[in-house]
Amino acid sequence: MRADQLDFFSLVEFSPDQGGIQFCGRRAILLHTDAMGALRKELVETLGADIAKVILTRYGFSCGHEDAGLLAAYMNPDTVEQFVRGGPRVHMFSGIADVETRELEVDRERGHYRMSGFWRRSYEAEQHLRLFGRSDESVCWTLAGYASGFASYVFDTDMICVEHECEGRGDDHCAWTLMNAADCSPEFAGLRKYFQPLNIKDRINVLEGKVYERTRELEASEQRYRNLIEDLPEMVFALHLSGRMVQLNKAGRTRLGILPDQLPGLRLKDLVLPAYRAKASNFLKCIARERTATRLDVVMRDTDGRDFPVQLQVEPVFKDDKIVGYSGLAIDVTAQQERERKLTEYAARLENREQQIHDIINDAVYILDLDARFSFVNARMAELLGVPADRAIGRCCGELMLHSSALRVERDFQRRLKGEAGPPFEIMLAPAGASKRLLEVSSAVLSSDGKPEGVIGVARDITARREMERQLAQANRLSSLGQFASGIAHEINNPLGLVSGFAEELQSLMEAVPGAAENPDLAVLRRGLTTIQEQAQRCKAITDNLLLFSRKQSAPIEPVDAAMFVRERLASYHEVGLTRGLDIELRVETGLPPIATNPTLLDQVMQNLLKNARDAMNGGGRIGIVLRPANAGVDLEVLDEGPGLPAGVIDHVFDPFFTTKPPGRGTGLGLSICYGIMSELDGRIDCGNRPEGGAWFRIFLPAHELGMEARVQ
Structure with a gap:
């Protein structure tokens, strides 16, 4: 019979009522693959992987050898090639794996045999991956043993099956090669030991000896560990999974006043003050949940009744990835907290001192x-x-x-x-x-x-410095212009006096000429002489202003009531018509100190500011005058409702000869003169635009020393 003619149902006979299964006429049993996996796991964990491999390989060899003997009588193969191919068929019938034969070499004369193929869905690789994960070497030990045993029976010589690819180590399939044991290369020579009889008793005795020796070493090591823990100056403890105290070293028992026989009835929370017991209980729950070491600050009480701060450092104890208890330290942190407190206070003092230094720096x-x-x-x-x-x-x-x-x-x-x-x-x-x-x-x-x-x-x-620099530059500019203006004025005044005098003399001579009043030519001449005199007078007024601008004001200073002075001046301006057509609104705030000034020069400044405000409003409108206390003096503000000062004008309003008035209506010296007067009076003058429209001019008048002393007292 050929191998491909083998039929599963012709080889197997089921007798479920008698509890029997016949395979090729001999009783067989059914096994779950998980049961074989459990056997593998027990062998590996008990005897080690190397011995487990020997046992399972020998088991597979025996199964293969027995099946070949049974199949020979049933199959009556025509050729040895058909006989050996029956082995993979029986393997597949048994549910071991899906077997594919690729190559077969049979040389009877030389006694040389070789066969190769693939195993897919190997139950053994599947179980190993489930129980141990991916391996570094091939794991189909029973399959290799079965192929070796079956082939050894068929060819009547020692055969070894080598698995060089395996699903158990991450390959796509299991690949194997059957060969004569005598033909194994040096790299496979070590496989022979897996097919040799195994003396389990001797191996177990050796293992028991090693276990006993290792146990004694562990007991000695444990005792040394216990002695070390017991003699540590820190408080060391061990807890059961439930939180019960299993161990507390001598330092902890002495410090807390606990006897050894009291430990089984204590929990971690019993070692801390009542206020911290809930935290201690939640602390262990947190460690169990997070499965990692952590810390907790608590307070304990010693045998003398003194409270002391403690830092608990606890970590879980694992066995088979399960928490079976806790171990920890209870460290007295009194000295540490005291050092930290002193360092914190010192750092706070340094920071406060540094901040104070920074804050007092201007x-x-x-x-x-x-x-x-x-x-x-x-x-x-x-x-x-x-x-x-x-x-x-x-x-x-x-x-x-x-x-x-x-x-x-x-x-x-x-x-x-x-x-x-x-x-x-x-x-x-x-x-x-x-x-x-x-x-x-x-x-x-x-x-x-x-x-x-x-x-x-x-x-x-540098705001004040820049303002002082600006004022100094303005003063220098005014001083230079003043000297220049003074020389011009003196030089012009002499010829102007001659022109005006001769014009007046010519007018007197014309009045003496008979019939001059009826002569139209003389009338033209008379009007010309009148114009000459008027323009000479205008030039004279300009030169007088130039001299006033250039002249140093050295008038005496006296204490003045600012509010009374302003009220009197406004009444005088009204009488002479200076404020005609204007609505003057005076506002005086309380607490004005007496000012140190010269009434005549201050009057000149006030007249100039009112005239400028009137001209800005074309002779009519409301002008506000405000008097308010200022730092060591009084501010006097003149507010108009005119068009205000353009942006490019504000920086030049106090420059000599600068004016926004049309020709013939201003010389550009009025505000320059005011600036010079305020400098002589130790005051200031400034200007700007009002948010609601119009311009403001503000003069600062210093307080008189007697008035300031009276305010201080």
Whole structure:
């Protein structure tokens, strides 16, 4: 019979009522693959993988050898080739694997035999993967043994099956080769031992000896460990899974006053003060849930009744990936907490001292981190930014500064981080509810251990300095122009006097000529002489103003009641018609100190400001005059409802000969004269535009010393 003619049902006879199965006329049994897997697992874990492989290989060899003997009588094969191919068929009938034979070589004369093929869905590879995972070597031990036993019977010589690919080690299928045992190459020579008889008793005795020796070593090691734990100065404990105390070393028992026979009745929560017991219970639950070591700060009480802080460090104890208990330390952290408290206090003092130093520095200090965000600002910088210091931390420049200033700071920040140097630069800040401030900023890289951490900047307020520089430049300009104007005025006054005198003399001579009144030609001449005199007088007025502008005012200073003086002057202006067509609204605030001034010069300034306001409103409208206390003096404001001052005009209104009036209506010297007078009176004059429309002019008048002393008293 050929191998492909073998039929499963002709080989197997089932007698379920008698509890029997016949395979080729001999009784057989059915086994679950999981049962074979359990046997494999028991052998590997008890005897080791190497011995388990010998046992299962010998088992497979015996099965293959017996099946070949049974199949020979039933099959009556025509050729040895058909006989050996019956082995894979029987393997498949048994549910062992799906077998595919690829090559078969039979040389009877030389006694050389070779066969190869594939096993797919090997039950043995499947069970090994389920129980142990992927292996580093082939695992189909019973299959290889079966093929070796079957082939050894068929060919009547020792045959060995070598599995060189295996699903159990991650290959796509199991590949095998049958060969003469004598033909095995050196690399397969070690396989012979798996087909030799095994003395299990001797092996077990050897293993028992090793286990006994290892047990004694473990017991000695455990005792040394217990002695070490017992003598440690720290409190060491072990807990059952339920939280019951299993062990507490001598240091813990002595410190807490616990006897050894009391341990089984105690839990971890019983070692801490009542306020911490709930935390201790939840602590163990957290460790069980997270399956990792963790810490908890609690307070315990010693035998003397003193409370002391403790840090519990507990970790779970595992067996077969299951938590069976806990081990831990209870460390007294009294000294550590005291050191931390002192360090915290010292750091707080240093930080407070540093902050105080930064805050008393008049310059603004800031630090930008590597993201160009504020990591520190002192009190002055916070004031200039218009926000509390804590609200500035973490914000970028663009959120707190004018756009142009923020761009300037950020460009400097990038340049500094690149290692580039640069001179100080200027920015403008406008805090809410305050006037704009001009700042000069110097910056540098802030680094630690050679690594940049940000940029530190120091911003100095130069607003007052720039104002003083402007005033000094204005004063120098006015002084130079004054000297020039004085010389011009003196040179012009002499010829003007001659022109005016000769014109007056010619008019007197014309009056003496008979019939001059009826002569039209003389009338033209007379009108011309009159015009000459009028223009000479106008030139005379201009030169007088030039002399007034250039003249140093050295009038005496006296204490003056500002409110009374302004009221008297306004009444006088009304009588002479200076305020005709104007609605004057005077507002005087309380608490005005006496001022130190010269009434005549102050009157001249007031007249000039009122005339300018009247001209700005074309001779009619409302003018507000406000008197209010100022720092060490009084502010006097003149407010009009005119068109205001254009942006390009404000910076030049006090320059000599600068005027916005049409030709013939102004010389451009009035406000320059006011500026000079206020400088001589130790005051100031400034101007600007009102939000509701119109312009304002403000003069500051210093308080008299006697008035200030009276206010202080």
